[in-house]
Amino acid sequence: MNSKITSMNRTHFSLFFLSLLILAGCKQSSDNEGEALVALRYEQNETVTYDEAVRFYQLLDNHYSEAKLLTYGKTDVGKPLHLFVMDSDKHFTPESAKQTNKRIVLINNGIHPGEPEGIDASLMFADDILRNKDGMRRLLDNTIICIIPVYNIGGMLNRSAYHRTGQTTPKEAGHRGNAKNLDLNRDFVKMDTKNAKAFAEIFRLWQPDVFLDTHTTNGTDHPQVITLIPFQTDALPEPLATFYHDSLITYLYAQMANAGFDMIPYVDYWNTTPKDGIKLNPQTPRYSTGYTGLFNSMSFMTENQIYANYPDRVHSVYHFKKALVTFTNEHSDRIGKLRKEADKFTSKQKEFVLQWDVDSTRFRMIRYKGYEGETGISPVTGLPRFGFNREKPYDTIIPYYERHIPVKTVKAPEYYILPQAWEEVVERLSINRTDMKRFTKDTSVTVQRYIIKEVKTSPYKYNWHRNHTHVELDIATEKVVVREGDYLIPVNQPANKYIVEMLEPEGQDSFFRWNFFDPILEEREYYSSFGFEENALRYLNEHPDFRKEWEEAIKNDTSLAGNHRAQLGYIYQHTEWADNVTKKYPVLRIEEKIQLPVK
Numbered sequence: 001m002n003s004k005i006t007s008m009n010r011t012h013f014s015l016f017f018l019s020l021l022i023l024a025g026c027k028q029s030s031d032n033e034g035e036a037l038v039a040l041r042y043e044q045n046e047t048v049t050y051d052e053a054v055r056f057y058q059l060l061d062n063h064y065s066e067a068k069l070l071t072y073g074k075t076d077v078g079k080p081l082h083l084f085v086m087d088s089d090k091h092f093t094p095e096s097a098k099q100t101n102k103r104i105v106l107i108n109n110g111i112h113p114g115e116p117e118g119i120d121a122s123l124m125f126a127d128d129i130l131r132n133k134d135g136m137r138r139l140l141d142n143t144i145i146c147i148i149p150v151y152n153i154g155g156m157l158n159r160s161a162y163h164r165t166g167q168t169t170p171k172e173a174g175h176r177g178n179a180k181n182l183d184l185n186r187d188f189v190k191m192d193t194k195n196a197k198a199f200a201e202i203f204r205l206w207q208p209d210v211f212l213d214t215h216t217t218n219g220t221d222h223p224q225v226i227t228l229i230p231f232q233t234d235a236l237p238e239p240l241a242t243f244y245h246d247s248l249i250t251y252l253y254a255q256m257a258n259a260g261f262d263m264i265p266y267v268d269y270w271n272t273t274p275k276d277g278i279k280l281n282p283q284t285p286r287y288s289t290g291y292t293g294l295f296n297s298m299s300f301m302t303e304n305q306i307y308a309n310y311p312d313r314v315h316s317v318y319h320f321k322k323a324l325v326t327f328t329n330e331h332s333d334r335i336g337k338l339r340k341e342a343d344k345f346t347s348k349q350k351e352f353v354l355q356w357d358v359d360s361t362r363f364r365m366i367r368y369k370g371y372e373g374e375t376g377i378s379p380v381t382g383l384p385r386f387g388f389n390r391e392k393p394y395d396t397i398i399p400y401y402e403r404h405i406p407v408k409t410v411k412a413p414e415y416y417i418l419p420q421a422w423e424e425v426v427e428r429l430s431i432n433r434t435d436m437k438r439f440t441k442d443t444s445v446t447v448q449r450y451i452i453k454e455v456k457t458s459p460y461k462y463n464w465h466r467n468h469t470h471v472e473l474d475i476a477t478e479k480v481v482v483r484e485g486d487y488l489i490p491v492n493q494p495a496n497k498y499i500v501e502m503l504e505p506e507g508q509d510s511f512f513r514w515n516f517f518d519p520i521l522e523e524r525e526y527y528s529s530f531g532f533e534e535n536a537l538r539y540l541n542e543h544p545d546f547r548k549e550w551e552e553a554i555k556n557d558t559s560l561a562g563n564h565r566a567q568l569g570y571i572y573q574h575t576e577w578a579d580n581v582t583k584k585y586p587v588l589r590i591e592e593k594i595q596l597p598v599k
């Protein structure tokens, strides 16, 4: 427990300390390797149940003074979200953790409970660290390890052998949807679930330097047991980006190879077969890595190969966790400095990328072992179907496209103004600890406002929403009255990337795209075919230039010719009569620093 104690007085100290521990509720701490407390059955192709997982973490908490099982809010199924924290100096609150110069690693498991390797591996990892297996307690020297045992509790409680059709092991596992049947790995910013709100609270309170979310994939078949999805390097500020890519990611691949796991990047085809190369698709904030990356965490998803045997899958993600924490522990000071610099950069950043694309000109060659894909005859239907032939393995070198170029950028304003009416948005910004001020009185200000020029909406429902897939904007300068209590959001904070991504309508996962502002797309005022005539006629008489424009339009636009309602509509839409709310985006921009009555 303390390497500074000499061997001469260790016995006395230990006796004294042991008696203290007994008084403190039998919590143990020893430099010797202890017995495992967690009994897993992954070797028998079984994964723990939700109750077992919580019971094991509680057991570790009861037994070791370096561990604590906390809860944060409730999940949709009614049970609290757990966070298991390990620290050699017993900093079990984010406030006290911040007083240390330790790095924080957050590991999220069971977001898709049918993909449970990480749930078992984290239990074994925590147990091994606490019992000091092979001296593993040293991983807590410079690191505080936080583990979410199971994120999708509702999904895990819906346990069955039949949820994942191509997955034969473990024998039973949970369901992908949460208690509301939503996919939590699309919910990090729209936050339709209590799970997402509890996660954001944990994430923003603890502010992890390093983040891992564990998954399983059935995308393709290859002999490698584990694949990796990092965050897009190019979206991190330098020099953190180079450190993340050149030092951390390189180390992870090397350590996994040393541990006997030939980890490869997640297999997303560049073309139609992995032989042409694979790519890292940019991750938007609906996903765990995309969300955590907005706050400059060094983030990863592991994807275990569904067709590999379960014990190997568990071992591989266990070793990944060990490698990730080992690196963090060994580079604690450097990571601390780089992250501080990155947050400082982000706080001053004015230009933001809203959309990335894979850079087709930059790639590195990697070794790839695959199985030949071929069209065979299905034994079920007797019809041709594509599959992988395990009798035909190959071993080759392929390009990996892992770098990204900006496709859409935006210059951020000095401040956004968010009217208090949009409380769903206010709530999400607050949970994410956005620094917001409120107007102390009704105030007239000159602002920039987006007009939604064109919007295309998905015809399909997707995780409770119909996303706006295409957004085109105009921008106008307006004098508006901002109401007492409305929010002023300065773009001068470490949460800048989150703020801009979410409030700019063109952000890939913006509040606008996820339907939070949809009422502004509807018309509340309208015109009557006969009731508007008197005003329309007076308008034409008083505005001869507009009358000319209107007459030209009728001549040139066949949809207007001979159509009374359309001609009247042209007047309505192109004059002051038009509804002054419809398509006017309610979040306003102030481009320059000014004094405003806020607090």
Ligand SMILES: [Zn+2]
Binding pocket: 112, 115, 214, 215, 216
């Ligand atoms: Zn998954």
